[in-house]
Amino acid sequence: MTPDILDETVEVWFGPQHVSAHGWATKLKLVGDFIVECDPHAGYFHRSAEKCLEYRNFRQGSPILERLCMLEAFLAEYPYISAVEQIAGLVVPERAKVLRTIMMEASRIHSYQFWWGQLSAEMGFFAMTLWPWVDREFFLDTFEELTGVRHSPHFSTPGGLRFDFTEKVLAKLEKAIQVLEYNMPKFEDMLMKSPLFRMRTEGVGQYSAKEALRWGLSGPNIKACGIPMDLRKDQPDPNLAYDMVDWEVPILEHPDHPGESDAYDRMVQRFNEVKTSVDIIKQLIPQIPDGPIIDPKARAKANRLPEGEAYGRVEGARGITSLWLKTLEKAQTPYRAKIRGPCFHSYYALKHLVPSARFADFIVIFGSLDPYPGWWDR
Amino acid sequence: MTGGAVLQFEWFVDWLRGLPQWVFNIIEVIRGIIYGIYDWLWVVINLLWTLVIDNIFFLFKAVIFPGLIFVVMGLIFFVWFTRKLWGRIQMRRGPMHMGKYGGVQLFADAIKLISKEIIIPDKAHRWAYRFLPSLLLVVVLVPFAFIPWDTVWFIADLSVSLVLVFAFLAAVPVIALLAGWISGSKYSLIGGFRAANNQFAAEIPMIMSSVGPAMLAGSLSIMGIALAQSSVWFIFLLPINFATFLTASIISVGVFPFDAPVADSEIIFGWRTEFSGVYFTLTYFAEFAEQMLYSALMVTFFFGGFYGVPWLPGAVNFIIKFLIMLFVFVTVSSSFHRLRQDQIVRYCWKYLLPLSMLNVIIAMLAIVYVPGLALLLVGG
Amino acid sequence: MGFLRNLGEVFTILKHIFRQIFKRPFTSLYPFEDRPYPERTRGRHIHVRQNCTACAQCVRACPVLAIRIDKADKMYEKDAALYFDYTRCIFCGLCVDACRFDALYHTPIVDMAEGEREDLIYGPEKITTLDREPLEWRGRRFR
Numbered sequence: 001m002t003p004d005i006l007d008e009t010v011e012v013w014f015g016p017q018h019v020s021a022h023g024w025a026t027k028l029k030l031v032g033d034f035i036v037e038c039d040p041h042a043g044y045f046h047r048s049a050e051k052c053l054e055y056r057n058f059r060q061g062s063p064i065l066e067r068l069c070m071l072e073a074f075l076a077e078y079p080y081i082s083a084v085e086q087i088a089g090l091v092v093p094e095r096a097k098v099l100r101t102i103m104m105e106a107s108r109i110h111s112y113q114f115w116w117g118q119l120s121a122e123m124g125f126f127a128m129t130l131w132p133w134v135d136r137e138f139f140l141d142t143f144e145e146l147t148g149v150r151h152s153p154h155f156s157t158p159g160g161l162r163f164d165f166t167e168k169v170l171a172k173l174e175k176a177i178q179v180l181e182y183n184m185p186k187f188e189d190m191l192m193k194s195p196l197f198r199m200r201t202e203g204v205g206q207y208s209a210k211e212a213l214r215w216g217l218s219g220p221n222i223k224a225c226g227i228p229m230d231l232r233k234d235q236p237d238p239n240l241a242y243d244m245v246d247w248e249v250p251i252l253e254h255p256d257h258p259g260e261s262d263a264y265d266r267m268v269q270r271f272n273e274v275k276t277s278v279d280i281i282k283q284l285i286p287q288i289p290d291g292p293i294i295d296p297k298a299r300a301k302a303n304r305l306p307e308g309e310a311y312g313r314v315e316g317a318r319g320i321t322s323l324w325l326k327t328l329e330k331a332q333t334p335y336r337a338k339i340r341g342p343c344f345h346s347y348y349a350l351k352h353l354v355p356s357a358r359f360a361d362f363i364v365i366f367g368s369l370d371p372y373p374g375w376w377d378r
Numbered sequence: 379m380t381g382g383a384v385l386q387f388e389w390f391v392d393w394l395r396g397l398p399q400w401v402f403n404i405i406e407v408i409r410g411i412i413y414g415i416y417d418w419l420w421v422v423i424n425l426l427w428t429l430v431i432d433n434i435f436f437l438f439k440a441v442i443f444p445g446l447i448f449v450v451m452g453l454i455f456f457v458w459f460t461r462k463l464w465g466r467i468q469m470r471r472g473p474m475h476m477g478k479y480g481g482v483q484l485f486a487d488a489i490k491l492i493s494k495e496i497i498i499p500d501k502a503h504r505w506a507y508r509f510l511p512s513l514l515l516v517v518v519l520v521p522f523a524f525i526p527w528d529t530v531w532f533i534a535d536l537s538v539s540l541v542l543v544f545a546f547l548a549a550v551p552v553i554a555l556l557a558g559w560i561s562g563s564k565y566s567l568i569g570g571f572r573a574a575n576n577q578f579a580a581e582i583p584m585i586m587s588s589v590g591p592a593m594l595a596g597s598l599s600i601m602g603i604a605l606a607q608s609s610v611w612f613i614f615l616l617p618i619n620f621a622t623f624l625t626a627s628i629i630s631v632g633v634f635p636f637d638a639p640v641a642d643s644e645i646i647f648g649w650r651t652e653f654s655g656v657y658f659t660l661t662y663f664a665e666f667a668e669q670m671l672y673s674a675l676m677v678t679f680f681f682g683g684f685y686g687v688p689w690l691p692g693a694v695n696f697i698i699k700f701l702i703m704l705f706v707f708v709t710v711s712s713s714f715h716r717l718r719q720d721q722i723v724r725y726c727w728k729y730l731l732p733l734s735m736l737n738v739i740i741a742m743l744a745i746v747y748v749p750g751l752a753l754l755l756v757g758g
Numbered sequence: 759m760g761f762l763r764n765l766g767e768v769f770t771i772l773k774h775i776f777r778q779i780f781k782r783p784f785t786s787l788y789p790f791e792d793r794p795y796p797e798r799t800r801g802r803h804i805h806v807r808q809n810c811t812a813c814a815q816c817v818r819a820c821p822v823l824a825i826r827i828d829k830a831d832k833m834y835e836k837d838a839a840l841y842f843d844y845t846r847c848i849f850c851g852l853c854v855d856a857c858r859f860d861a862l863y864h865t866p867i868v869d870m871a872e873g874e875r876e877d878l879i880y881g882p883e884k885i886t887t888l889d890r891e892p893l894e895w896r897g898r899r900f901r
Binding site: 018033121122124125126131360361362 | 645
Binding site for chain 3: 056059060061063064127131134137144145146147148149152154162163168186189190193194195196
């Protein structure tokens, strides 16, 4: 009897030297064109961020956190700041709260803009790659005007902010949002309505809400299943200004498969997220109060922290981003910091999602979950 | 004792006396050989020269104007044009530093690529690895001989040149498959099979689309098809066939919306992954040459070939339309997301093939039942 | 109908692409034309030695140990020499925040590429001044 071709598996490493695998590697087993086994490997991007945090004091920690995910830097640094504020008992001024929220939403938008381009590049449409990135430049200009650098802004500090808004920053932010809103219909034509994009993504990487909860997915990946799980609404942070705004958690209920989401739904969900973020920023800009941006005693208080534990968390662009911090008595540095990145879970969800998909769909499923290697190799 | 010594000495003197004659004889023989070669060469050169003089026009065509040098210069221009256009579509500037508007950027790139080290993988078949890229470029460049740039400016014309061109083009994915096979890499192998898959999807719709012009012209020669469009271009009679031919040619070349064979985010560079240095350059040029070839075929089949503005030379008309077609080709091929390879096959067999046949049938019925149409086509 | 709608959407995308071709490119000609940097740009530092008091707060604030201080090297009454290691610096701005004597500032100079690693360690003679040799390449001057 001749051996069946389906009995033989081919092992393909989708990884570290692959052009679209920037800092990760996955071992795939193929039968014909179908993937039967997927083994995600973490660790190619490891920079021991948690250990680094133990050797920095509480003001020096947030630059490390930003480098885990450059795209959502304002969001990524916040859990650490929040945990330090909780332990030190710092009160953040009103103005700092609002400005922090505005910049976090701007960072979220800029992350999704990058993601549109990234997904399009993974699917070979390089015009759509560059167009959102051009719009993203306006947000980066805003960040540069505000903090002095385009990436890794190091904006928040325990007890407040390091940089204040000026007229120029507001003008640039408004221009960035204007450009975004002007170009959004074009991107919807290019992505949501494009028949070739729909052919490629509909029904690919489909999972139900139950599975998503079991795998620990969060953020847009689970909101696309129709579950309004959002930390901004569920557990309002006292140091953020989401309660000043009237907004709804954006969810997506697909008429054909309610409670499930495929790659296309996740893309549509991210459009909804951007619209919500724009709405929040637009409502917050007139409400910016006057006053100081930092508690004058915050610097002294953050020098030495009392013994305590705190869990800082924020709804990041890719899901729940959180950090557990433990300090000892009169601590200058943390005793232990544990980062919970959102993408570790979405990366390992590939293990269940990818088998039975085609080889060409692997990168689409990967891209639709929007993982960033910094979050699983911290 | 002495007698023997004298004899020996005399023999030696005789030998010395004979020596000049011997040297002279050798020189004579060599002179005869040289004269013989010279005479033979003279005859051959004369023959060749008469051949050249008799066929000077053909040689000029084959080497310079519609031939090798023109096509290679066009290729260099087209690579620059594509990159500039991609840059404009992506809000970039494209090549701009080398020369005016980046015009000689390609030479810089080619020098860089050629001077790079050639790394042949251990598992690769060395002979085929060295041979296949050049073969690919040759196979893609040969069909340019059948493109009618003008009624005078063409290299060759056969009564079945249409079939011959498609025969050459069918060899391209075979070479791609072989290249993927002999590279000794899994990604290359997958890419090679995807290239074969693309051709499997696109070849039949493409040939069905070219049946329409061939039937209307009543000729399988590309020159005949171009000549048949003196009164009306076939784009007005076969618009759907043009669309299907354009799509099928994009699929067959394997550029952007249908670039599953070289999809860089899935399989690193498809069947070209392991090629390096000059071999990569050759395969890269072959892709662009194939795009040029399809654009020229489209101009010939649907846009009236060298007919156009009456007071311009035919070749100028052709080249203007050719540039517009290149523009359309690049624009269409840079504005969609990539399809999966099974979707390409489904798309081609479900939509493209029926559409191309539908238009042929409509044209057939029109010729039969509309009496003026046949006269119009003939040029009456 | 679905086929026709898809066709319409395909032509919408082609329309967007076609319009884009005739628009101006967004890229700036970077080394030939400089982009304007905002006031707060965190570029390379400048050290004002007249104001410096050698308190070493900047050295303490640095999270990446990029600053080295040499208190023996005095030019004025109570200043010190600073050595900035730009292979380590992450431009977080904490040293500038820590300085209470207006002795350390960021400048909007961000193009600091060098051919040698050692050239990126800015000693006291380089960190106190903004002058530098102009870069020439193929007869064109940058900066």
